Amino acid sequence: MSETTRTPLMAGNWKMNLNHLEAIAHVQKLAFALTDKDYDAVEVAVLPPFTDLRSVQTLVDGDKLRIRYGAQDISAHDSGAYTGEVSGPMLSKLKCTYTAIGHSERRQYHGETEEIVNAKVKAAFRNGIVPILCVGEGLDVRKAGNQVSHTLAQVDGALAEVPAADAERIVIAYEPVWAIGTGEVATPEDAQEVCGAIRARLAELYDADLASRVRILYGGSVKSSNAAGIMAKPDVDGALIGGAALDPEEFVKIVRYREQAVG
Numbered sequence: 001m002s003e004t005t006r007t008p009l010m011a012g013n014w015k016m017n018l019n020h021l022e023a024i025a026h027v028q029k030l031a032f033a034l035t036d037k038d039y040d041a042v043e044v045a046v047l048p049p050f051t052d053l054r055s056v057q058t059l060v061d062g063d064k065l066r067i068r069y070g071a072q073d074i075s076a077h078d079s080g081a082y083t084g085e086v087s088g089p090m091l092s093k094l095k096c097t098y099t100a101i102g103h104s105e106r107r108q109y110h111g112e113t114e115e116i117v118n119a120k121v122k123a124a125f126r127n128g129i130v131p132i133l134c135v136g137e138g139l140d141v142r143k144a145g146n147q148v149s150h151t152l153a154q155v156d157g158a159l160a161e162v163p164a165a166d167a168e169r170i171v172i173a174y175e176p177v178w179a180i181g182t183g184e185v186a187t188p189e190d191a192q193e194v195c196g197a198i199r200a201r202l203a204e205l206y207d208a209d210l211a212s213r214v215r216i217l218y219g220g221s222v223k224s225s226n227a228a229g230i231m232a233k234p235d236v237d238g239a240l241i242g243g244a245a246l247d248p249e250e251f252v253k254i255v256r257y258r259e260q261a262v263g
């Protein structure tokens with residue numbers, strides 16, 4: 001399957017921003033701006049905080065919007081005495097399509113190990129939710145030139161004992177930590193180097209057909225001014241967008257990256 005048959009995914013990770021009332025206003029603005037032409041070309045998703053999900057679901061269901069939504073994290077456990085956690089069955093009941101897993105902020109501030117990330121990937125699949133698995137190197141690793149081996153080790157860990165029937169649905173977001181929220185965007189060539197290596201590793205772990213169908217996103221200071229250049233690379237199938245996704249007009253421009261100049 002060629003890259004052109006992979007529908008690009010533009011996913012806005014709101015992080016810990018926008019309360020449930022702001023979420024409604026935000027999704028309404030997106031819904032007003034986005035057209036069937038946009039949705040036919042690009043899959044659009046938002047990842048709001050847990051407390052917003054019910055509001056977003058009500059809006060999407062009620063108005064039959066083509067925007068998809070998901071969570072920013074998922075518990076490795078399906079139920080039980082895990083105070084503060086939100087489970088796969090809960091997210092599935094809210095009709096979440098996606099959940100981010102292993103975002104660098106979860107790894108850095110919440111001590112998420114490869115084992116935890118792997119358990120969360122399995123929890124998502126067990127509950128019919130598509131993981132957006134986040135991987136990527138920090139600045140020290142990049143300076144040492146070890147970005148590919150570091151990121152592939154994260155992919156290996158996250159996919160340990162994940163069968164092909166599940167893995168074929170995963171979305172992987174390559175997010176170099178040094179480019180997140182810093183304005184330091186990776187060059188399109190940087191993004192392609194690691195996204196291409198991830199696809200090659202998927203072919204080794206599973207097979208070439210599966211690898212050709214998995215969407216691999218880039219994340220890290222994506223804006224409307226740089227999205228087209230990154231998206232022009234053959235192994236980049238979309239973006240996980242943080243700061244710029246909080247501005248509905250800017251997010252819509254990113255969804256319409258084909259209308260922007262390749263910078």
Ligand SMILES: O=C[C@H](O)COP(=O)(O)O
Pocket residue numbers: 013103175179180181182183219220221222240241242243244
């Ligand atoms: O999940 C999104 C990434 O952390 C990128 O965030 P950013 O676009 O604000 O750099």
